[in-house]
Amino acid sequence: MFDALINGTDLEKGIFVTVFGMLGVFAVLILFYLIIRIFSGSLFRKKAE
Amino acid sequence: MDGLLAGIASINLKMVIMYVIGLVLIILAIKKNYEPMLLLPIGFGAILVNLPQSVVKYASIASEPDMFVTSIIRNNPGAEELFKHYIEIDGLYYKYEPGILQILLESGILTELFPVLIFIGIGAMIDFSPLFKNPVMIFFGAAAQFGIFATMLVAIALNFDLKTASAIGIIGAADGPTAIYVASKFAKEYFGPISVAAYSYMSLVPIIQPPVIRLLTTKKERLIRMEYREEKFSKFVLIAFPIAVTIIAGIVAPISVPLVGSLMFGNLIRECGVLERLSQAAQNELSNLVTLLLGITIGSTMEADKFLRPETLLILAMGLVAFVFDTAGGVLFAKFLNLFRKEGNKFNPMIGAAGISAFPMSARVIQKIAQKEDPTNFVLMQAVSANVSGQLGSIVAGGLILALVPMLVH
Numbered sequence: 227m228f229d230a231l232i233n234g235t236d237l238e239k240g241i242f243v244t245v246f247g248m249l250g251v252f253a254v255l256i257l258f259y260l261i262i263r264i265f266s267g268s269l270f271r272k273k274a275e
Numbered sequence: 276m277d278g279l280l281a282g283i284a285s286i287n288l289k290m291v292i293m294y295v296i297g298l299v300l301i302i303l304a305i306k307k308n309y310e311p312m313l314l315l316p317i318g319f320g321a322i323l324v325n326l327p328q329s330v331v332k333y334a335s336i337a338s339e340p341d342m343f344v345t346s347i348i349r350n351n352p353g354a355e356e357l358f359k360h361y362i363e364i365d366g367l368y369y370k371y372e373p374g375i376l377q378i379l380l381e382s383g384i385l386t387e388l389f390p391v392l393i394f395i396g397i398g399a400m401i402d403f404s405p406l407f408k409n410p411v412m413i414f415f416g417a418a419a420q421f422g423i424f425a426t427m428l429v430a431i432a433l434n435f436d437l438k439t440a441s442a443i444g445i446i447g448a449a450d451g452p453t454a455i456y457v458a459s460k461f462a463k464e465y466f467g468p469i470s471v472a473a474y475s476y477m478s479l480v481p482i483i484q485p486p487v488i489r490l491l492t493t494k495k496e497r498l499i500r501m502e503y504r505e506e507k508f509s510k511f512v513l514i515a516f517p518i519a520v521t522i523i524a525g526i527v528a529p530i531s532v533p534l535v536g537s538l539m540f541g542n543l544i545r546e547c548g549v550l551e552r553l554s555q556a557a558q559n560e561l562s563n564l565v566t567l568l569l570g571i572t573i574g575s576t577m578e579a580d581k582f583l584r585p586e587t588l589l590i591l592a593m594g595l596v597a598f599v600f601d602t603a604g605g606v607l608f609a610k611f612l613n614l615f616r617k618e619g620n621k622f623n624p625m626i627g628a629a630g631i632s633a634f635p636m637s638a639r640v641i642q643k644i645a646q647k648e649d650p651t652n653f654v655l656m657q658a659v660s661a662n663v664s665g666q667l668g669s670i671v672a673g674g675l676i677l678a679l680v681p682m683l684v685h
Contacts, residue, residue, distance in 0.1 A: 237428070237431050239437050239680075240427055243427065243683070247679060248420070251420050254524065254528065254671045255664065255671065257523050258523070259414070261516065262516065265515055266508060
């Protein structure tokens with residue numbers, strides 16, 4: 227599938243970059259979000275409540 | 276006397292147009308206060324590089340063409356990348372000695388040194404505490420990157436190749452250093468227009484964002500109040516965050532490490548509490564000096580022959596599209612999240628628009644609109660949280676584009 231994409235049009239490649247780019251940005255920022263919650267203790271505090 | 280006449284004789288209309296463009300940028304910087312720290316040096320650089328026989332760019336050019344290099348480049352399209360310090364004049368390649376602006380371009384921008392140094396300064400200026408108080412705001416920093424990818428698709432539809440299109444899309448990061456970083460890797464040919472668009476539109480955030488926000492929100496939505504908790508965080512949180520972010524970025528998107536790492540290094544200097552002098556130096560001396568050199572170097576890429584072409588107008592237009600898509604992406608994402616939130620706990624959707632990286636201008640714009648609707652409504656801190664997240668989001672988006680695009684290009 228990836229080989230087909232490499233030989234595909236720029237628009238197909240652009241859509242691929244858009245989908246995986248946005249997913250990637252959200253995924254990385256979700257990780258940052260978890261870090262903040264863990265470091266600030268709010269994750270554990272909420273559980274304790 | 277011959278030298279004087281040669282200078283006058285070599286002035287052409289394109290050069291004069293570039294002087295006018297340079298002057299317009301300088302006037303916008305001085306009269307309108309639009310990003311003066313960058314637009315003024317860029318404008319002056321644009322004038323400098325278009326002076327007749329501009330020695331600031333090319334200290335000297337050989338009088339005879341190099342026929343060996345010319346024949347190789349003619350027979351191997353794209354081979355000009357292999358030959359440094361050759362300039363094409365009427366289809367022939369001449370060797371040249373670089374002038375001061377070319378040296379700055381090669382050593383400061385093409386090596387990515389200036390963007391990285393600027394990020395150390397920005398990192399030292401950023402206070403992540405508002406984000407720690409509203410961690411959920413980080414998702415607006417992701418949603419508002421939509422403009423980058425949407426604009427990239429528009430650029431592809433306009434027949435730009437994938438690499439150039441992604442460099443154009445990155446204007447939507449609303450983040451000058453990231454735009455420069457990506458453009459220097461993917462679209463050296465369009466470096467001038469992309470950099471100028473990135474910085475010009477950043478200064479136009481107060482003009483671009485309000486109409487888009489008003490178009491996509493109702494008055495009732497703009498009046499939504501949001502709770503803000505005053506909380507203090509331990510030194511540990513503030514110090515551990517930049518270190519953890521750098522490690523995660525290094526694992527997930529290694530190519531983004533120069534940008535993320537330098538931003539977080541600057542932030543660590545700020546938060547550690549024992550490097551006050553270095554923190555101040557990064558925020559002031561380092562940022563000021565690099566900004567000064569960066570601006571004039573960007574201006575030096577605005578040579579008339581490269582800048583005055585239809586693609587430049589397209590890039591400038593798409594930069595505007597990128598900012599509109601960014602704003603719309605953030606606002607619509609906030610409205611989407613509100614579908615799942617209880618009454619009284621909803622986001623003011625304007626906050627989503629602050630997810631772009633233009634810090635702190637975008638947050639101020641949101642607060643201004645909110646206060647215009649209701650003078651007692653304060654959403655500044657929430658907007659700042661989203662704005663700081665936008666800084667992170669734009670670097671991550673830039674890193675992902677740098678990682679994904681080369682995988683798809685032969």
